[in-house]
Amino acid sequence: MRGPSVALGPAFTLMAWVLNPTRTAYETVIMVGRNRVFYLRSGRPTFSTGNADLAFGSAIADGMWHHVAIVSDGATLRAYLNGAAWGAPRTIALDTMTGTLQVGAGNRGSRNMNYFAGTIDEVRVYNRALAQGEVQAAMNLPVSGPPTVLTLTAPANGATVLGATVAATYSVSGDLSQYDHVHLYLDNDSVRMDLDHDGVYQFANVPVGPHTLRGVPARANHSEFGTAATVSFSTAVDPADPTPPTVALVSPLADATLSGVVTLQAEASDDVAVAGVQFFVDGVAVGSADTAAPWTAPWNTASASDGPHTITVRARDTAANERTSAAVNVTVANAPSNPAVVGQWGPVLPWPTAAPPVHTLLQRNAQVLMFDEHTGGAGARLWNPATGAFTSVPTNSNLFCAGHTVLADGRSIVIGGHADAYRGIPDTNLFDPITRAWSRAADMNFARWYPTATTLPDGRVLATSGFIRPGQAADTPEIYDPNANRWTALTAATRFNPMYSFMFVLPDGTVFNAGPDVQTRRLDVATQTWTDVGGSFIT
Structure with missing residues (x-):
């Protein structure tokens, strides 16, 4: 061009x-x-x-x-x-x-x-x-074109909608290069995403009364942009169906004593259709309304005080008629003073150094390996929470800014570390909590400062991210085989990943990169390929 x-x-x-x-x-x-x-x-x-x-x-x-x-x-x-x-x-x-x-x-x-x-x-x-x-x-700032504008075409501002179903229609115009879908907000409810680009979204189980609907364009990573639109409207009962639904709470039973998480269950019916069912404890809604049978909702009784409480359930039909059930009285008993149920804090413990630990690794014998910024591996300690004792377990590598995970045999593996700010080391250190001994394993192919270590289903360890030196990231992942004591670089999977990459093994064996990038992706270590998953809601 x-x-x-x-x-x-x-x-x-x-x-x-x-x-x-x-x-x-x-x-x-x-x-x-x-x-x-x-x-x-x-x-x-x-x-x-x-x-x-x-x-x-x-x-x-x-x-x-x-x-x-x-x-x-x-x-x-x-x-x-x-x-x-x-x-x-x-x-x-x-x-x-x-x-x-x-x-x-x-x-x-x-x-x-x-x-x-x-x-x-x-x-x-x-x-x-x-x-x-x-x-x-x-x-991170797109080149701007004509403004992206969302227009709400229904319901009209000031309109009255009959029934509990509200069909929102909209159009999006202007620069559509970043446009992927629409976010819709009805009153104070959580965001609804319309992903199919058909310009229509139906809200079900909407109560009678005044409402505010807001729509805004969104990118593929779910960040909002462009010009939003807001309309105010009301809903009313559809006079074509004046008969309210029937509803009753069937679980828990009256006078039951409850603890932990219980399932609230109702029976509801209507001459046309039930739009939704909402449970209440002491008049406060429990979660969101259930819009499909069976009509249930989980209730964590620990969120309520011990003692008597009242449960009701309200059903709404598609014409917006409502009926509330008879109240059921229950008693919550979670024994809040019992440490076996809710736990308890112990006394403040004396710490052996002025610097707090930067790295802590829970060991298979319930002790905690820790090391701090100032002393690196030389100041590594093993803490026994049962006795409060700290045992010095030094190693020669500076382990500050390292990554760590657990091997299949229960040993800890610590990769990389600190040579200087943003300058890593290639060291691989293994720690056995039973013998309290460190051993050096094969060096990584790349020095890494703040890498991420992830244990794979076959017992190998994946190393990603970190910095080799200031301005040069360790973009090539590599895998450690503890049986062969060998690192293998995944050169075909080279790509930039920020420090502190959030890596999680999925059930199919691929590794999910949940951040810090907004764009999430999966790594298939067998084929050394990355696949984009979608944008994170957390930025």
Whole structure:
């Protein structure tokens, strides 16, 4: 794509999102004139000044989206991948360049060449050097187009809807490049998501009275954006069906004594249809209304005080008629003074060091291995909660900022650690709580500072994330086989994962990455492939 003529001084920033599935020798990302060319050289971010080609870091992983940026302050050229520094800075001396802005292909005269073999999005060109924080902010800020506007077309503002079913209709217009679905909020209820793009969503079991409906566009990761819409309306009983439903509480029985979590159960019927059933304890709703038979709800009696309580249940039909059952009296008895039921706090314990533990690992013998920031492995201790005793169990590796998990034989495995801020070590340390002894295992292929260690179903251990050194993340996962005492790098699964990656084994043996990225994904260690799952609600 060819754009307007652009003047770039010695200080500038070029950036874009790229998806590079095939990786060829010379692929232009952004070009300004002849002497400002940002391209991928066999997947490696490279900048051409016209006189020299300056490459940064290693080749990026193909087959997935990456944010790439090149920043010049006039004397130093820096590259960033996904917001992190990529490769070593390069010294340059550039003058002002004026030329045509071109995206996705190089240019020689009237002939295009060196095409980008993939997809480019969110291109930005700045006539100044952005700081790393600004690069990260721009990376997460979509290029704006026409505003995305949601319009609620029904119910109309001020309308009265008959019955307990409200059909909300809407349209979304403007820039739809980020639009994925709609979030709808009825009064103070939790969000309802309409995912099928048909412009209609039905709310069932809506009580009689005034209501407020709000709709807002949402991205695939469930973040909201654009222009929302709000309408106020009322619901009333449909006069075509004046007969209310019948309802009775069938469990628990009257005068029952309850503890723990119990199931509340009702029977309800109507001459047309029951829209929903809501249980109440002492007039306070228990959870959300049940909108499908059997009519039940769990009640944690620990949320109520010991003593007498009253349970009722209310049924609503599709015409919005309501009926409340006769009250049932029960007694809650959870023995709140019994430590065997609710537990208890012990006395404050003296701590053996001024620094609190940063890492704590529960051992198979109910003792706790711990080490802190200041003393690393040299200050490792084993705490016996039964006796309060602390036993020194030092090791030579600095274990601050390590990752850890438990092996199948009950030993703890501690991977990586601290050489300096954001600079990891490749050490693998094993701890046996029975012998209270450490042993060194094979080093990892990559130094890691704050990695994540995950025990796999076959007893192997997956290492992900962490930093090798400042600006260089350990993007390649690797697996430790305790039987062979060997680490194997999963080179095909190389991708950037932030520190403290939240990794959980799923029933099918794949590993779920729940964060800190908003985009969650699964790793199949057998095929060394990542699969996007969806956006997290937690950002």
